[in-house]
Amino acid sequence: MTKVLVWVEHDNATVKDATLAVVTAAAQLGEVTALVAGSACDAAAAAAAQIEGVARVLKADDASLANALAENVAPLVASLMADYDAFLAPATTTGKNVAPRVAALLDVMQVSDILSVEGPKTFTRPIYAGNAIATVESADAKLVITVRGTAFAKANVTGGSASVEAVGGAADAGTSTFVGSEIAKSERPELTAAKIIVSGGRALKDAETFAATITPLADKLGAAIGASRAAVDAGYVPNDYQVGQTGKIVAPEVYIAVGISGAIQHLAGMKDSKTIIAINKDEDAPIFQVADLGLVGDLFTIVPELVGKLV
Amino acid sequence: MKALVCVKRVIDYNVKPRVKADGTGVDLANVKMSMNPFDEIAVEEAIRCKEKGVVTEIVAVSVGPQKAQETLRTALAMGADRAILVQTDDEVEPLAVAKIVKGIADEEQPGLIITGKQAIDDDSNQVGQMVAALLGRPQGTFANEVAVEGDAVVVKREVDGGLETVKLALPAVVTTDLRLNEPRYASLPNIMKAKSKPLSVKTPADYGVDTAPRLKTLKVGEPPVRVAGIKVADVDALVAKLKELGVA
Ligand SMILES: Cc1cc2nc3c(=O)[nH]c(=O)nc-3n(C[C@H](O)[C@H](O)[C@H](O)COP(=O)(O)OP(=O)(O)OC[C@H]3O[C@@H](n4cnc5c(N)ncnc54)[C@H](O)[C@@H]3O)c2cc1C
Numbered sequence: 001m002t003k004v005l006v007w008v009e010h011d012n013a014t015v016k017d018a019t020l021a022v023v024t025a026a027a028q029l030g031e032v033t034a035l036v037a038g039s040a041c042d043a044a045a046a047a048a049a050q051i052e053g054v055a056r057v058l059k060a061d062d063a064s065l066a067n068a069l070a071e072n073v074a075p076l077v078a079s080l081m082a083d084y085d086a087f088l089a090p091a092t093t094t095g096k097n098v099a100p101r102v103a104a105l106l107d108v109m110q111v112s113d114i115l116s117v118e119g120p121k122t123f124t125r126p127i128y129a130g131n132a133i134a135t136v137e138s139a140d141a142k143l144v145i146t147v148r149g150t151a152f153a154k155a156n157v158t159g160g161s162a163s164v165e166a167v168g169g170a171a172d173a174g175t176s177t178f179v180g181s182e183i184a185k186s187e188r189p190e191l192t193a194a195k196i197i198v199s200g201g202r203a204l205k206d207a208e209t210f211a212a213t214i215t216p217l218a219d220k221l222g223a224a225i226g227a228s229r230a231a232v233d234a235g236y237v238p239n240d241y242q243v244g245q246t247g248k249i250v251a252p253e254v255y256i257a258v259g260i261s262g263a264i265q266h267l268a269g270m271k272d273s274k275t276i277i278a279i280n281k282d283e284d285a286p287i288f289q290v291a292d293l294g295l296v297g298d299l300f301t302i303v304p305e306l307v308g309k310l311v
Numbered sequence: 312m313k314a315l316v317c318v319k320r321v322i323d324y325n326v327k328p329r330v331k332a333d334g335t336g337v338d339l340a341n342v343k344m345s346m347n348p349f350d351e352i353a354v355e356e357a358i359r360c361k362e363k364g365v366v367t368e369i370v371a372v373s374v375g376p377q378k379a380q381e382t383l384r385t386a387l388a389m390g391a392d393r394a395i396l397v398q399t400d401d402e403v404e405p406l407a408v409a410k411i412v413k414g415i416a417d418e419e420q421p422g423l424i425i426t427g428k429q430a431i432d433d434d435s436n437q438v439g440q441m442v443a444a445l446l447g448r449p450q451g452t453f454a455n456e457v458a459v460e461g462d463a464v465v466v467k468r469e470v471d472g473g474l475e476t477v478k479l480a481l482p483a484v485v486t487t488d489l490r491l492n493e494p495r496y497a498s499l500p501n502i503m504k505a506k507s508k509p510l511s512v513k514t515p516a517d518y519g520v521d522t523a524p525r526l527k528t529l530k531v532g533e534p535p536v537r538v539a540g541i542k543v544a545d546v547d548a549l550v551a552k553l554k555e556l557g558v559a
């Protein structure tokens with residue numbers, strides 16, 4: 001049976017949602033072992049053991065693994081891979097940082113951002129900003145894969161009862177150090193997990209106008225806030241709000257694009273949303289070609305009116 | 312310190328790619344090609360490092376067909392000092408590109424290798440990380456800010472939750488994100504000057520790299536199409552629809 005090692009994304013205490021879609025993809029390939037690499041990560045390992053479909057948890061607990069530095073993590077994963085046929089990680093910034101490094105150490109060509117498992121070595125993946133879908137078959141002895149979170153159902157966070165086994169072998173490569181992070185804490189749902197997203201574009205003018213216009217609507221709907229690249233580049237919102245080919249891939253129940261034109265790079269990140277709503281003053285804006293519902297007009301009158309009429 | 316910058320010739324980001332009817336790939340005949348946008352940012356960053364005095368020479372590298380010379384000339388016109396084209400008409404996968412870049416790095420001994428975070432055609436997001444792995448050197452991916460400090464480089468990275476900063480011992484690999492800088496345009500005099508800058512042509516075999524693909528493309532198809540929906544007349548109609556959807 002194919003043995004699959006899954007990268008668990010976590011903060012040493014809790015398992016991040018992105019892991020759950022990877023477990024689903026991994027289960028389609030074979031037996032799932034979850035790797036929790038971290039520092040003082042017992043709680044994360046215990047949580048991983050509960051995930052339905054996880055047969056075994058490997059816990060690598062070492063100070064050098066605290067911040068998932070690729071230089072320290074990749075050699076560990078590569079050595080563990082002696083016993084596995086495939087390594088799967090989420091296509092998050094962490095997964096994208098670590099997995100190709102593992103692949104190179106194993107002399108494997110990674111399959112990035114898979115959308116489906118078509119066979120033991122065959123997968124589909126988006127290319128050209130999702131304007132084409134390639135079906136690819138790997139000829140490598142082992143597989144290294146990143147998984148698009150929106151393409152697979154999330155495994156249940158309970159129902160599993162895997163054993164947790166400690167593994168050693170971690171070491172500090174001595175070439176990199178973690179200096180710090182600026183991670184905003186928000187009460188809002190996370191973009192990639194949200195049911196509703198309100199996204200703003202260049203039309204929102206500046207940071208104050210963006211906040212004053214988009215936030216009340218998002219509050220009314222209990223939505224996460226996203227943005228186009230233009231809005232991020234102009235400093236209206238932080239970089240982690242960017243939805244698109246080179247930002248976050250989202251597929252909420254409802255995606256509301258406000259003052260966003262709908263460039264292919266933006267569509268690449270949101271066109272799998274269940275219902276797309278667009279508010280734009282240009283009736284020919286490309287966003288309307290993918291929108292289920294469109295309202296043509298000035299967002300600065302429409303959005304406040306909408307906020308007022310929502311209970 | 313020398314900087315090595317990787318540049319790929321790709322479909323221009325303004326062009327909407329079309330899938331070939333026979334399902335073998337994307338139609339690139341008579342399509343505008345340009346430097347991968349993330350690689351323009353990479354070239355720009357190398358130039359800024361040179362302007363700050365921490366880089367002395369910039370070598371631009373591309374793996375691709377003869378036409379990739381144009382992409383390298385663009386890098387030279389922006390401010391790179393010389394270029395290496397590793398010429399092949401085959402499609403070269405990220406792993407093989409990384410092996411070739413490693414081969415060049417072994418010869419050139421750069422202190423900094425800068426690549427884009429992602430090529431907008433294959434959307435792989437792999438080469439930089441792979442180069443770092445093959446060289447056994449640290450990586451600063453998705454860079455938002457880069458500062459060389461003595462024998463280290465401090466890289467602020469764009470991550471899912473915000474920003475993260477790492478300090479890497481040189482030599483190191485950096486991959487660029489969108490906010491790192493705004494690439495300059497090459498001026499006409501510099502485009503003229505670039506024509507006489509050195510550009511050497513090599514082959515993958517010169518670096519002992521086998522470019523045979525590991526991934527076999529069985530099919531390239533269209534994504535599911537979304538059909539345009541309806542336009543509603545006013546906010547009241549929108550509110551009614553939101554209620555139907557159960558979100559309001
Ligand atoms: C390498 C690369 C990667 C990229 N990656 C991404 C990515 O991941 N995500 C992304 O989003 N983009 C990305 N882009 C950028 C993309 O090409 C577009 O430039 C960007 O999406 C445009 O943002 P926008 O729609 O907010 O701005 P614009 O295109 O300027 O559109 C603004 C829209 O607002 C409308 N508008 C203006 N005023 C009002 C008003 N008062 N009321 C109502 N409507 C109004 C206008 O009609 C227009 O349609 C990338 C580009 C490159 C080159």
Ligand SMILES: Nc1ncnc2c1ncn2[C@@H]1O[C@H](COP(=O)(O)O)[C@@H](O)[C@H]1O
Nearest residue numbers: 317318374426427429430435436437438
């Ligand atoms: N054929 C190539 N020639 C030169 N550089 C490349 C090539 N392919 C990829 N790269 C570099 O690697 C980065 C990431 O590409 P990829 O891993 O293919 O998404 C690009 O932005 C380039 O800087």
